[in-house]
Amino acid sequence: MNSQAPGRIVVVGGSMAGLFCGILLRRLGYEVEVYERAGEALASRGAGIATHRELYAAFKQAGVRIDRAMGVETAGRIAIAPDGTVLGTHPMPQIMTSWGLLYRFLRREYPDAHYHAGAVFADFSEDADGVTVRFEDGRETRADWLVAADGLHSSIRAKVLPAAVPEYAGYAAWRGLVDEAALPASFLEQLSGQFAFCLPEGEHMLGYLVAGPNDDLTPGRRWYNWVWYRPAVGAAALADLLTDECGRHHPLGIPHHLIRAEHIAKMRADAEIRVAPLFREAVRRTERPFLQPIYDFVSPRLVCGRVLLVGDAACTARPHIGLGVSKAADDAAKLAHAFYRTDVDRRSALADWEADRLRFARAAVKHSRSLGAYLGPAQTTPEGRALAEFNRRPETVMARAAATDPERYLEY
Numbered sequence: 423m424n425s426q427a428p429g430r431i432v433v434v435g436g437s438m439a440g441l442f443c444g445i446l447l448r449r450l451g452y453e454v455e456v457y458e459r460a461g462e463a464l465a466s467r468g469a470g471i472a473t474h475r476e477l478y479a480a481f482k483q484a485g486v487r488i489d490r491a492m493g494v495e496t497a498g499r500i501a502i503a504p505d506g507t508v509l510g511t512h513p514m515p516q517i518m519t520s521w522g523l524l525y526r527f528l529r530r531e532y533p534d535a536h537y538h539a540g541a542v543f544a545d546f547s548e549d550a551d552g553v554t555v556r557f558e559d560g561r562e563t564r565a566d567w568l569v570a571a572d573g574l575h576s577s578i579r580a581k582v583l584p585a586a587v588p589e590y591a592g593y594a595a596w597r598g599l600v601d602e603a604a605l606p607a608s609f610l611e612q613l614s615g616q617f618a619f620c621l622p623e624g625e626h627m628l629g630y631l632v633a634g635p636n637d638d639l640t641p642g643r644r645w646y647n648w649v650w651y652r653p654a655v656g657a658a659a660l661a662d663l664l665t666d667e668c669g670r671h672h673p674l675g676i677p678h679h680l681i682r683a684e685h686i687a688k689m690r691a692d693a694e695i696r697v698a699p700l701f702r703e704a705v706r707r708t709e710r711p712f713l714q715p716i717y718d719f720v721s722p723r724l725v726c727g728r729v730l731l732v733g734d735a736a737c738t739a740r741p742h743i744g745l746g747v748s749k750a751a752d753d754a755a756k757l758a759h760a761f762y763r764t765d766v767d768r769r770s771a772l773a774d775w776e777a778d779r780l781r782f783a784r785a786a787v788k789h790s791r792s793l794g795a796y797l798g799p800a801q802t803t804p805e806g807r808a809l810a811e812f813n814r815r816p817e818t819v820m821a822r823a824a825a826t827d828p829e830r831y832l833e834y
């Protein structure tokens with residue numbers, strides 16, 4: 423242990439929140455060790471991410487310069503009816519990036535010697551002087567603080583706040599990445615510079631180009647990223663989607679190669695009749711669609727003794743708001759500030775951090791729920807129906823879904 427360091431912090435989860443915490447807390451001089459369950463496979467977990475001001479600010483604070491080289495520029499939004507008619511357009515220049523590209527940007531900033539891939543958190547215990555963290559392979563480490571950056575289904579949170587569980591929203595996102603070279607020329611002519619939406623009754627599909635394999639942004643070598651939100655109301659429907667051919671249930675998420683063929687076939691068949699012809703082309707040409715159920719979650723607390731919750735482990739807003747990565751970054755940036763403050767003691771600084779982040783998290787979840795109000799179970803109150811009606815309008819979707827300026831819609 424470095425005797426000069428102001429303290430030692432163990433971070434579990436080496437994705438967005440974990441890497442931001444690692445980078446920013448190391449900058450303050452803390453000894454930080456990041457432990458990540460996945461091996462190198464983490465880097466290839468790809469999908470599109472819409473960027474906005476908050477994301478750029480967070481990267482800047484982490485000392486990571488991000489610019490056009492991190493994504494594909496879209497000039498605006500376009501909404502297309504299932505029959506292919508253009509319903510409207512909306513100017514909103516935006517850079518569309520990908521999870522893998524952001525991960526690699528961050529990972530380069532964090533020293534290999536302090537990033538432990540393939541380490542699965544098992545348990546921890548706390549005493550007056552710190553925490554002892556244990557991993558499934560028998561490793562054990564000591565720290566002053568344990569940061570839980572282990573995502574939506576956080577196993578650390580399950581130990582400190584067992585009653586705090588994400589609430590399934592009643593719908594799931596089918597997603598896919600298609601090699602743009604495999605798409606017809608008409609597809610790219612109409613959609614290449616656009617963030618495109620299609621709104622079949624009670625559903626929502628979107629798509630845009632992102633960097634291709636090896637983060638290649640060269641036209642012809644990129645991927646088209648699509649997301650299709652579809653209802654699957656109730657616990658039984660969700661369990662069925664997450665059960666593989668052998669009858670094994672994967673409640674924390676089903677790997678793409680285990681999704682039952684019948685579900686993929688049904689999704690493909692529905693695409694042929696429910697989505698616009700250009701989107702059908704994208705679905706047809708996607709070799710390995712994958713599935714992500716949608717949840718709402720705000721933890722009641724973020725500071726539990728020496729355990730600090732950040733990123734999706736702390737709060738998960740529906741992806742229509744597109745804020746997940748920025749919120750993870752912001753949680754980390756403000757946590758670093760709490761560790762930097764000298765005007766109050768550490769506990770008070772952390773209490774201020776918790777209050778600030780919970781206020782933001784509740785506003786983000788509330789807004790993202792209204793954006794998804796027309797998906798999933800039918801609204802049962804007049805207010806709910808009015809909210810659903812407003813948010814399903816193409817003009818609302820184009821202006822507000824994963825917007826560049828989400829902050830203006832948040833009510834604190």
Ligand SMILES: Cc1cc2nc3c(=O)[nH]c(=O)nc-3n(C[C@H](O)[C@H](O)[C@H](O)COP(=O)(O)OP(=O)(O)OC[C@H]3O[C@@H](n4cnc5c(N)ncnc54)[C@H](O)[C@@H]3O)c2cc1C
Nearest residue numbers: 435437438439459471472543572573733734741744746747
């Ligand atoms: C359909 C969809 C679209 C989205 N679109 C956007 C978008 O456009 N913009 C945006 O900003 N966000 C978007 N998001 C959200 C974004 O992906 C997440 O908010 C973000 O990845 C959260 O980062 P995180 O580090 O907190 O959690 P995660 O990325 O989930 O990382 C948690 C990490 O912890 C590790 N871990 C878990 N358990 C253990 C354990 N026991 N031991 C060790 N390690 C463990 C996991 O392997 C993982 O690497 C979208 C999400 C979905 C589902």
